[in-house]
Amino acid sequence: METWFIGPWELSRATAHLPPSPRAGRVLLVESTDKGDALPWHRWKLVLVLSALRHFAAELRAEGYQVDHRVAASYADGIRAHVAEFRPDRVLIQEPAEWGIAQSLGPLGTVLEDRRFLTPRALFREWAAGRKLFRMEDFYRWQRKRLGILVDADGRPEGGAWNLDRENRQGARALRKHGLPAPPRSFEPDAITTRVMRLVSKMGTPAYRLPGGAGPGREGNGHWGSVDGFNLPVTRAQALAALEDFLDHRLADFGPYEDAMLAGETYLYHSRLSAAMNVGLLHPREMIDAAIARWRRGEAGAGGALETVRRVPYPSLEGFVRQIVGWREYINGIYWLRMPGYRGSNYFGHSGALPAFYWDPAKTELACLKDAVTMVRDNAYAHHIHRLMVLANFANLTGVDPLRLSEWFWAGFADAMEWVELPNVVGMA
Numbered sequence: 001m002e003t004w005f006i007g008p009w010e011l012s013r014a015t016a017h018l019p020p021s022p023r024a025g026r027v028l029l030v031e032s033t034d035k036g037d038a039l040p041w042h043r044w045k046l047v048l049v050l051s052a053l054r055h056f057a058a059e060l061r062a063e064g065y066q067v068d069h070r071v072a073a074s075y076a077d078g079i080r081a082h083v084a085e086f087r088p089d090r091v092l093i094q095e096p097a098e099w100g101i102a103q104s105l106g107p108l109g110t111v112l113e114d115r116r117f118l119t120p121r122a123l124f125r126e127w128a129a130g131r132k133l134f135r136m137e138d139f140y141r142w143q144r145k146r147l148g149i150l151v152d153a154d155g156r157p158e159g160g161a162w163n164l165d166r167e168n169r170q171g172a173r174a175l176r177k178h179g180l181p182a183p184p185r186s187f188e189p190d191a192i193t194t195r196v197m198r199l200v201s202k203m204g205t206p207a208y209r210l211p212g213g214a215g216p217g218r219e220g221n222g223h224w225g226s227v228d229g230f231n232l233p234v235t236r237a238q239a240l241a242a243l244e245d246f247l248d249h250r251l252a253d254f255g256p257y258e259d260a261m262l263a264g265e266t267y268l269y270h271s272r273l274s275a276a277m278n279v280g281l282l283h284p285r286e287m288i289d290a291a292i293a294r295w296r297r298g299e300a301g302a303g304g305a306l307e308t309v310r311r312v313p314y315p316s317l318e319g320f321v322r323q324i325v326g327w328r329e330y331i332n333g334i335y336w337l338r339m340p341g342y343r344g345s346n347y348f349g350h351s352g353a354l355p356a357f358y359w360d361p362a363k364t365e366l367a368c369l370k371d372a373v374t375m376v377r378d379n380a381y382a383h384h385i386h387r388l389m390v391l392a393n394f395a396n397l398t399g400v401d402p403l404r405l406s407e408w409f410w411a412g413f414a415d416a417m418e419w420v421e422l423p424n425v426v427g428m429a
Contacts, residue, residue, distance in 0.1 A: 001025055001026060001086075001088055001089060002019070002024075002025040002026070002088055002089050002090055002091070002092060003025060003026045003027070003028050003068075003082060003083075003086065003088040003090075003091045003092065003109075004016075004017055004018055004019055004025055004026070004027050004028065004091075004092045005028045005029075005030075005075075005079060005091055005092065005093045005094075005105070005109065006018075006027055006028065006029050006056070006094075007075065007093075007094065007096055007097065007101070008029075008031075008049045008052070008053050008279060009096070009097035009116065009278065009279060009280055009417065010094055010115070010116060010279075010280035011052045011053055011055075011056040011279050011280045011281060012056060012235075012236040012239070012280050012281045012282075013236065014236065014280065014281070014282060014283040014286065015115050015116045015280035015281075015283055016056075016094065016115070016280065017092060017094050017112050017115065018060075018065075019065070022063055022064035022065045022066070023064070023066070025066075025088075025092075026065075026066045026067070026068055026082075026086060026088065027057075027060055027065050027066065027067045027068070028067075028068045028069075028070075028078070028079065028082050028091075029053055029056070029057050029067065029068070029069045029070075030069075030070055030071070030072055030075050030078030030079070031050065031053065031069075031070070031071045031072075031078075032072060032073065032074050032075050032077075032078065033071065033072070033073055034073045034074045035074070035075070036203065039407055039410060039411040040223050040224055040411050041223055041411050042223070042224055042225040042376070042377075042380040042411060042412050042413070042414065043200050043201065043203075043223055043224070043225045043226055043227045043230075044225055044227070044230050044232065044379065044380035044414050045380050045411075045412075045413070045414045045416075046196075046200045046203065046223065047193065047196050047197055047200050047227055047230050047232075047234075048230075048232050048234060048275055048279060048380075048414050049279060050196045050199070050200070051189075051192055051193040051196045051234040052234045052235070052279050052281060053069075054069070054192050054196065055192055055193075055234055055235045056235075057069040058192065059235070059236075068082055068085075068086070070082065074104065075096075075101060075104065075105060076104040076105055076108060079091055079093075079105065079108045079109070080108070083108075090109060090110055091108060091109030091110070092109060092110050092112055093105050093106075093108065093109040093110065093111050093112065094111075094112045094113075094114060094115060095111055095112065095113060095114040095121070097114075097116070097278075097417050097418075097419055098417060098418045098419060099335075099336070099339040099340055099418070099419075100418075115283075116280055116283070116284075117284065117328075117329055117332055118143070118147060118284055118285060118325065118329055119143065119329045119332070119333060121333065121336045124329075124332075124333030124336070124337065125333075125337060127139065127142060127333075128333070128337055134334065136326055136327060136330045137162070137163065137326075139326065139329075139330045139333075140162070140163070140322060140325065140326030140327075140330070141157075141162050143325050143326060143329060144157065144162070144325065147325065149288060149292070149321060149325055150292065150317075150318065150321060158314075159314050159318070163318070163322065164255070164314070164315040164318045164319065165319070165322075167255065167256070167315040168255040168256055168258055168259070168315050168316070168319045169256070169259055170256040170257050170260060171259075171260050172260050172261060172262055174256070174257075174260075175257050175260045175262060175268070176262070178253070178257070180262075180265065180268065181249050181250050181253070181268070181269055182249060183267055184242065184245060184246070184250075184267055184271070184272040185241060185242055185245035186231030187231050187232065187233050187234070187238050187241075187242075188231070189230060189231075192234075193230070193234055197227040197230060200223075200227050201226075201227045203223055224359060224377065224411075224412070225376075225377050225378070225380060225412075226378075229378070229379075232275055232276070232414060233276050233281060234281075235281070236281050238276075238281075239273070239276040239281035239282045240282070242272070242273060242276060243271075243273060243282060243286075243287060243290060244290075246271040246272075246273060247290060247291060247294045247312075250269040250270070250271065251271075251291060251294065251312050251316055251317070251320060252310040252311065252312045252313065252316055253269045253316065254269045254270065254271070254316045254319060254320055255313065255315040255316030255317075255318070255319040255320070256315070256316070257269045258270065258319055258383075258384075259385050260385075261368075261383075261385055261386065261390075263367070263371050264371065266375045266378075266379055266381060266382065266383075267381075267383070268383065270383045271320075272381065273287065274415035275380075275381075275414040275415040277328075277415070278415050278416075278417055278420065284324045284325070284328065284329075287324060288321055288324055288325060291312070291317055291320050291321065292317065292321070294312055295312040295314065295317045298310075298311035298312050328420070331419070331420055331423045331424060332419050332420070334423045334427065335418070335419040335420075335422060335423050336419070338423070342422055342423070342426060342427075343403065343406075343422065343426075344403075345402065345426040345427070346401070346402055346403070346426070347426075348396070348399075350396070350399045350400055350401050350402060351399070351401050352398060352399040352400045352401060352404075353400070353401070353404065354395065354400050354401075354404040354405060354408055355398075355400075357369065357370070357373060358373060358391075358408055359373075359408075360373075361373040361374045361377060366394075368390045369390060369391070369394060371386075372386040372387075372390045372391050373391070376391075376412045376413065377412075380412065380413055380414035381413060381414060381415070382413075387409070387413075387424070388424070388428065388429055391405075391409075392405065392409075392424075392425060392428075392429030393429065395429070396429055402425055402426045402429075403426075405425050405429070406418075406421060406422050406425040406426065409421040409424075409425055410422075
């Protein structure tokens with residue numbers, strides 16, 4: 001009998017490789033204690049990963065799958081312990097989300113192609129081969145044509161332009177005049193999530209400090225933030241409901257206001273779906289298809305119940321599609337193309353410590369930084385302009401070692417994995 005290892009980045013049927021039928025093989029899920037101690041993770045992030053993993057294990061058991069859910073020092077140790085107990089014919093492992101984990105798991109099984117993205121890693125390498133410039137815009141146009149997304153029969157862009165970013169640059173003044181949406185849909189913790197929250201609230205490594213700078217200090221141990229108020233989707237059904245909520249209430253205005261910031265406003269018209277995507281509860285193709293379908297229904301003229309849902313302007317649709325088809329896929333491709341040396345990238349030779357106020361916003365009087373760090377502390381989230389133009393830009397201007405900033409992003413954001421935060425920090429920021 002074969003075993004199918006499920007990592008905490010593929011926690012639904014939409015993204016995981018599973019046995020063809022419940023009795024055709026075992027499923028293995030591992031909670032790694034070493035990973036939990038590797039950085040001072042935000043408590044919301046720990047709750048998200050552990051709760052989503054435990055919910056998926058319970059769902060698979062309810063469907064009749066033979067599930068081995070265990071705790072081990074590392075994912076590799078968990079696989080070895082499983083093999084020693086069950087003696088499977090082979091272990092099937094989807095390409096892991098991080099380079100270090102991939103190196104440790106590769107020798108332990110048969111590696112399957114990553115289902116979580118639209119662009120296989122080998123195909124990205126083919127696109128990149130021989131290029132002197134790795135412009136995301138070139139990749140994005142190639143993606144649209146390759147995948148048949150918002151192009152006509154001749155491969156030309158619908159609407160006559162590939163990129164409508166210039167139409168999506170309304171600022172704070174226009175946003176105040178337009179008005180704010182209701183917050184993203186929240187999800188009340190159930191029994192599984194509540195147990196995880198109790199566990200995570202007690203976790204900590206009191207002596208933990210990041211090299212070259214102070215670690216989190218609000219709770220006096222090695223994790224930061226609080227489990228209080230946790231409301232992220234942790235199941236496939238919840239993630240789909242969150243997607244529908246975004247399509248109904250924020251997609252129409254996502255485009256013009258995606259780069260705007262307002263003090264004290266965390267989400268604005270952003271989707272807050274990236275955390276669900278990055279643990280595998282949503283697949284990028286279904287998100288794109290759902291957004292395009294909503295736009296096409298509006299263009300055709302909505303009737304019945306749809307009359308209460310706002311028409312989606314094309315610039316908002318294109319902006320959302322570009323984030324997923326273009327930027328997300330491009331960043332993942334660059335990560336795997338550049339690793340492992342990418343961790344050492346330091347173009348300016350910066351060596352400074354990360355300021356203490358990145359962990360405690362009370363330690364700065366700089367309004368934009370205080371606001372952005374407070375968002376991260378309280379919600380494990382801030383949108384892309386806070387991340388790039390405030391948090392990362394300040395660190396670059398003041399000479400912070402990019403690896404220290406990278407560790408902070410990785411630890412603090414619920415949606416951060418190394419494949420996404422590292423290229424954004426050392427490559428873009």
